[in-house]
Amino acid sequence: MAEIQTVRGPVDTADLGATLMHEHVFILTPDVHANYPEEWGDEDTRVADAVQRLQKAYDAGVRTIVDPTVVGLGRYIPRIQRIMEQVPINLVVATGVYTYNDAPRFFSYRGPALNEVLGSELPDPMVDMFVSDIRDGIAGTGVRAGMLKCAIDHQGMTPGVERVMRAVAKAHLATGVPITVHTHPGEQSGLEVKRVMCDEEGVDPGRIVLGHSGDTTDCDHISALADAGFVLGMDRFGINLDTTFEARADTLLEMLRRGYGERMVLSQDASCYIDWVDPNVMAFLSQWHYTHLFEDVFPYVLEHGATQEQIDTMLVDVPRRFLEGA
Numbered sequence: 001m002a003e004i005q006t007v008r009g010p011v012d013t014a015d016l017g018a019t020l021m022h023e024h025v026f027i028l029t030p031d032v033h034a035n036y037p038e039e040w041g042d043e044d045t046r047v048a049d050a051v052q053r054l055q056k057a058y059d060a061g062v063r064t065i066v067d068p069t070v071v072g073l074g075r076y077i078p079r080i081q082r083i084m085e086q087v088p089i090n091l092v093v094a095t096g097v098y099t100y101n102d103a104p105r106f107f108s109y110r111g112p113a114l115n116e117v118l119g120s121e122l123p124d125p126m127v128d129m130f131v132s133d134i135r136d137g138i139a140g141t142g143v144r145a146g147m148l149k150c151a152i153d154h155q156g157m158t159p160g161v162e163r164v165m166r167a168v169a170k171a172h173l174a175t176g177v178p179i180t181v182h183t184h185p186g187e188q189s190g191l192e193v194k195r196v197m198c199d200e201e202g203v204d205p206g207r208i209v210l211g212h213s214g215d216t217t218d219c220d221h222i223s224a225l226a227d228a229g230f231v232l233g234m235d236r237f238g239i240n241l242d243t244t245f246e247a248r249a250d251t252l253l254e255m256l257r258r259g260y261g262e263r264m265v266l267s268q269d270a271s272c273y274i275d276w277v278d279p280n281v282m283a284f285l286s287q288w289h290y291t292h293l294f295e296d297v298f299p300y301v302l303e304h305g306a307t308q309e310q311i312d313t314m315l316v317d318v319p320r321r322f323l324e325g326a
């Protein structure tokens with residue numbers, strides 16, 4: 001049996017159980033957070049709150065969570081370790097860079113950014129950083145990344161987005177660790193992922209989750225991506241700002257009806273705390289939490305024609321096979 005890396009060490013993939021493929025623990029803007037920490041408040045209280053929320057997910061049946069919090073989203077593994085010492089969930093952490101526009105400033109005058117000036121083809125230091133997170137562990141914690149992450153949004157394939165995407169593809173090819181991509185299905189950005197990561201860099205689409213595929217109701221588009229071999233992340237249940245509960249759930253039902261149960265994974269993209277959102281706005285997102293699938297979505301889809309077997313496939317079997325690389 002294959003093993004995957006979690007915060008507490010390697011876990012046999014046979015033991016992963018119900019797996020949420022895209023949830024965060026914290027999403028922070030580190031330099032704002034460090035200088036204006038008032039809203040965050042007491043560290044111990046935040047840790048205790050996270051423990052309680054994750055324990056609630058465990059009690060609902062969740063056994064594994066993939067947390068694609070990378071550079072650009074405030075990844076800080078020592079705090080995550082402290083939390084995971086207190087919750088029995090397996091937490092898989094990620095490496096990569098999250099941007100819709102430019103690469104972080106840190107990379108402005110490194111590697112390929114200097115190609116034109118130096119008239120050479122320099123390797124991207126991002127690749128070594130990602131590979132080191134996967135092989136040696138993150139920042140001396142000993143915690144090894146089990147997932148690669150990048151993003152493309154409505155801005156499309158900007159030079160920064162493309163640079164990160166190619167670095168993630170190269171780190172994947174060097175390590176075999178799978179990839180999750182934040183996509184914007186309304187702009188059909190999955191096709192851009194296919195062009196750069198698969199057609200040009202040579203990544204097997206079966207090793208990539210196209211995250212946020214459930215943000216659209218265009219089932220023809222996401223069916224075509226599934227037919228191309230990608231795994232679809234129906235992974236934002238509970239974020240009902242531009243869409244509705246029914247639109248997300250009905251899209252899932254339609255995709256099941258079309259026979260794509262083996263190509264979808266489920267999640268909520270929730271977190272214990274995200275500093276991007278005014279706490280007063282969070283009040284309007286009452287379903288955006290770790291157990292919304294169990295409390296609201298599963299009862300709804302079961303009532304509307306889905307089977308428990310289909311839910312188990314998307315929640316247990318597809319994540320396990322994907323993480324195993326099978």
Ligand SMILES: [Zn+2]
Binds near residue numbers: 024
């Ligand atoms: Zn996310």
